[in-house]
Amino acid sequence: MSAAVTFHLLAGGVGAGKTTHALALAGALRAMHFSIDDWMVKLFGPDAPRPPQLPWIVERTGRCERHIEAMALALGRLGVSSVHDTGLLRADKRRALAQAARTAGFGVKLHFIDVPADERWRRVAARNEQQGETYRVTVTRPMFDFIESVWQPPDAEEMEEMAGVRLG
Secondary structure, eight states: OOOOOOEEEEETTTTTHHHHHHHHHHHHEEEEEEEEEHHHHHHGGGGSSOOOHHHHHHHHHHHHHHHHHHHHHHHTTTTTTTEEEEEOOOHHHHHHHHHHHHTTOOEEEHHHHHHHHHHHHHHHHHHHHOOTTTTOOOOOOOHHHHHHHHOOOOHHHHHHHTTTTOOO
């Protein structure tokens, strides 16, 4: 195991710029980028119910998260760090992933992309319209509001535990 291997955990509300940061970070570090949006769209997009159904999404997201963790641990054993652009909306999810990394002997760094909700919604609306590099799926206002209701920004203790950096 190598302390040089690090799990970079990205946290931020929808539209904060996690994917943009993750792509740049993975390139700079020569690390593996894991994007939950990519996995969900590529694996399940064609089969997704219309309109979206929360239980269907939650079950498949969980499957992806478990497989991503297993792959990141396997890559870590090969000396490859990983960048986790996987939502990580809740503190318990971030702590569990950090614990798995530490148990394997890897480092953890939390990247908190702190952008106010009104600015994030503006970005999401623009992304929906432009469908550029980081567009994967249209996020409606009700979807955005629901995700906001479960989003838990990292507190000072969590930032310290995970060698956190705040970006904005």
